[in-house]
Amino acid sequence: MRSFTYILLFASSAAAIWPQPVRYDHSDTVLFVKKDVPFYWYEAGARNVGSMADQFPFVFASNSNTGPNPQDNNRLKIRKQYTEPSLSENAENGTQGGVSGDEIIDFAIVSAWKTIFKHNLYPWKFHPRNWDEPSPNQGETTYISRIDIKLISTDPSNVAKPLAGEVDESYSLTLTQEGLATISANTSVGIAHGLTTFTQLFYAHSDGKNFYTPLAPVTIYDAPKFQHRGINMDVARAWFSTSDIKRQIDACAYNKMNRFHLHVTDSQSWPLEIPSMPELSAKGAYRPDLVYTAEDFQHIQRYAAIQGVEMITEIDMPGHTSSIHYAFPDLIAAFNIQPHWDTYAAEPPSGTLKLNSTAVYDFLDKLLDDLLPRVYPYSSYFHTGGDEVNKNAYMFDDTVKSNSSAILQPLMQKFVDRNHDQVRALGLTPVVWEEMLLDWNVTLGPDVIVQSWQSDEAVAQIVAKGHKALVGNYNYWYLDCGKGQWLDFDPSSSADAWPYYDYCAPFHNWRLIYAYDPLSGVPEENQHLVIGGEAHMWAEQTDPINIDRMIWPRGSAVAEVLWSGAKDSEGRNRSQIDASPRLSEMRERLVGLGVGAEPIQMPYCTMEGTVCQLGYTG
Template sequence: MVLSGCRSMFSMLLSLWLLASTPVLAIWPAPSSISTGDSTLWIGSALSVTYNGKNLPWAYGYEPSGSKFSSSEIVRGGVGRAMGSIVHNNFVPWMLYNRMELETTEPNLLKPKTYITHLDITQSGTDKTFKPVAGEVDESYTLKVGTNGKATITAVSSTGVLRALESFSQLFFQHSKGAFFYTKSAPVSITDKPEYDHRGVLFDVSRSFFPMESILRTIDALAYNKMNRIHIHATDSQSWPLEIPALPELHQKGAYAQGKTYSPSDLATIQQYAVNRGVQPIIEIDTPGHFGIAALSHPDIVAGWNSEPWTAYCAEPPCGQIRLNEPKVDPFLDKLMSDILPRVSPYTPYFHTGGDEVNFNMYTLDPTVGTNDSAVIVPLLQKFIDKHHARVRKAGLIPMVWEEIPASYNVTVGKDVVIQPQGHH
């Protein structure tokens, strides 16, 4: 064990020494393999791009929209963003060098310049552009930049192309003397693929309300870091910001404040924005726990709203869970899911039904249950999950749950159900 530890430390120190002894690079995450040279290339807006042999007209700020768009549109948007990062949002890397060293390392503006003039992109596979299930997207890519000013990207999927474009944009810095952009590392050869299939964040927009720009900025950050999932925890006992046109009273009474909501247009924008950046959106409406806020508009379907002491009835206040034996619950959930699921299904194969932190003691306050006996509650919970997941499947989606459903409550779920470890919550 000691020898293994020494080898690990030596390997780390060797890696740091190698990094320190090579030209500054900012490729992130570190690619599977990368080789670089010491030639300087320049880049500007006059870049000719082809996609599978055809000219790809690109533009800054291009954003595909709608519930379906093609691989070429996704790539076109990716090229515009990559070039925007290089020529509009780049930085002078003074902080990456020792003090007062930048000007001695920058390329001389007065010397002849070789510009990157062509970027040829080849996608070898046919995308499942929308709704890929886990493991279906090959995100690998190869990026080459020659000293002759020609660059190539090859990838199996449009998502792989996006990851390559991200690495391409990270090769360049801005010159301290103005709007000139260069790399000192040509020729470049990168071969890369992700180590993990699921790389994402959970974004809770219910306990804390976030404006749209914050959500979109987070999706941008995921794309910059080549991550591929955003899990939107859309509702909770604290607030209901998600507008459901079939049940408008939910957000009208459950939002933190007027206007602190996400319209159907907002939700579509979030999902389109994510898919366009190789990030799969997963929407969660947690049930049967974390549902207390619905009591403000539908008191007959919620047990123990705002009950005290909260420590006896829920993980955090205000408490409130869906009643498990109330006839009004099924029509309510039918209407809720018939509204939200068709607005989710174009963009993702999954819908997250929650299931975490169901407090059995709460059901002593449920007039339709009246006990915390698991022998009574578990069969009711099983019936609830079976019905709820049937709604998800009917919409052509795969149910997701937190691990407590099978692991803590002994509820059986279908073989298709994706079980998410609670450590991610």
């Protein structure tokens, strides 16, 4: 009799689902699948397609308040049948009207088909030399007969742009020994996650023509631990094409991340077109052609949403804004002070929006009135920044002329209130960096999400004040760390800086990232306010050439922590022995999808099982 397990019982690519499901049971029957396998998409409406409670009694017995709802499962009807599915050329572009659950399912089915039949993995690296590869010519061959997609409930209207926790992402997956696959969920996003997992059951044959799973029968129930799971990508310090950005979104979706944070402007450049103020990007971008047009911006947001990934746009302010100077010099104080820029800013060029300026307020009003209605169809959030604001810069602000906290704090309160009032008025929820709450003592609305990056202690302070928090401690989840200083040093200071480590060295390898617990140091009574987190890819030393390998597969380690939790069912840190071969396989799958992810281990280690472990006792 097979048993359902919370953890994998052995380190084997034959069970390499990433991130790890809540419950996963499989056996070792080989099933093949053909390109013309039909997908049947059911939705609430008709009768007699079986009971979810019958299919997954263990789920409903032990998780009575979670998982796909069985109540309406006897009222399903076939909505659509696919064979060799394809999308129209307009599917990724659409209109300004946002994304529907139907579009998410359409895209997920097509993506799953492409992943299995066009971008799959030939798993030679995960078997010993001279392994016996399954063949459709060896004995009796069973093929998967159909793939049933069962949307049990009606999608909420905000399914593609929810606030954290508003959309049920759980799913159930079964694959019978006879070849019937079923993916069931309460929402289209859950269906998309289930289809992603389904693709990870399959491998390509060495002949390039056949595809199989060695795992049947399979039963999976899955749901995320954290509501917000994302990557923050800086596209202001270096230029990335829309295809570079979309590739990161693809990887996020395949790792079941549901947020993509676009840090789109900063001191060094303003690459985002604002149609009502075209001079901002025309003068503030590195080059006039290195700009995300309004059409590009809409396309990127939609491309994320159609994969169940909500894009959160950040315009960092009042600091990190000196690129505005190129178009509107009167709005910026302390612009590009040399040689001692570090007295006034975290990075060159120095410069900050003036803090008590009517002209600045008029500018922000016009900026956000242009931008936020174009964000609203695709997101429920807008990030107003607020990190690393240097008080000394306001000595050069003719509306303030002071670096005194007593003078600056009320002005910062007014600045943040003005921005957040406008964000709310346009239907969005504000997000800020932790400094606004903890360093500037700004009183924030109870709806404001506070993003932490400096310490676990900061997270504990944020939730103690009653705010929802996003984690991303730079000592663990900053993906740019460990490459050394990007600054140059004069001979007078060079010896003091040697050997030129960056502030967050060393390089954060996947094991360190994987060992980090987002709830570390947070009292149990406040842990519900930690809604998730993000890994951060700052771009001082990253550009399109190395972006993929800087994020992936370390970002996958973050994804599993946020989906599955940092601890196993016995409260221990998750095992590297289990994770390593699974993460190696996820890396290969990402490469197959066109993502230039770095390797985890040499093939010898993945081929020979546990020979590359120290202290392994079985």
